[in-house]
């Protein structure tokens with residue numbers, strides 16, 4: 001269990017700073033299976049989880065949705081046959097906040 005996954009998201013509003021590059025690099029060591037794409041200038045965290053069939057992928061997608069609602073921090077979730085792609089970023093700041101890394105670690109904890 002990563003240390004990140006034990007943390008709680010902090011309330012984050014527009015104007016909050018994006019995570020610093022150095023802290024991001026350090027914390028990404030706890031998220032080895034996640035990529036950091038930049039889309040339309042927005043830095044994101046993304047991981048593809050694979051499953052034996054659609055039903056298992058669907059169940060995991062639902063768990064991620066429940067987690068997001070519980071933390072009131074929401075990802076992009078792409079559900080396909082045997083795959084779920086989860087993308088975290090903070091809409092309010094148009095980039096990555098430490099909350100996104102916490103949520104990525106919590107998402108990994110659902111999968112393990």
Ligand SMILES: C[C@H](O)[C@H](O)[C@H]1CNC2=NC(N)=NC(=O)C2=N1
Nearest residue numbers: 072073074075089090091092093
């Ligand atoms: C209105 C606004 O979307 C809400 O305050 C919350 C909901 N969930 C959220 N989720 C994410 N990923 N980023 C946000 O900025 C965000 N804001």
